[in-house]
Amino acid sequence: MFIQLLVSALAFYVTAYLVPGFIVSGWQALLVISVVWGLLTLLVKPVVILLTLPINILTLGLFTFVINALLLMIMSKIVPGFSVAGFRTALIAAIVLSLVNMFLSKLAQ
Numbered sequence: 207m208f209i210q211l212l213v214s215a216l217a218f219y220v221t222a223y224l225v226p227g228f229i230v231s232g233w234q235a236l237l238v239i240s241v242v243w244g245l246l247t248l249l250v251k252p253v254v255i256l257l258t259l260p261i262n263i264l265t266l267g268l269f270t271f272v273i274n275a276l277l278l279m280i281m282s283k284i285v286p287g288f289s290v291a292g293f294r295t296a297l298i299a300a301i302v303l304s305l306v307n308m309f310l311s312k313l314a315q
Contacts, residue, residue, distance in 0.1 A: 217310055227290065254276075282296075
């Protein structure tokens with residue numbers, strides 16, 4: 207659990223470095239972002255994926271990036287010190303975040 211929180215924080219840090227318009231100000235915000243992201247993906251994401259299952263099947267799972275982008279935009283409204291410039295930035299950040307998180311999770315094992 208703690209290692210996954212650190213991996214998530216590092217993934218958000220790398221994503222903020224790579225994607226312009228995806229801004230994380232400070233390490234305190236980074237830790238809050240990691241916790242809120244964990245809660246959103248635990249509680250909200252499964253319900254949204256279930257509701258959008260037909261379109262997710264039609265797009266072969268690529269609609270999940272759109273869902274993640276929307277969750278990032280919601281999170282930018284909730285967490286102080288975190289902002290996303292727009293939907294395009296959120297979508298690019300969702301893709302980068304997925305790849306970085308996958309890579310870091312493999313390293314942490």
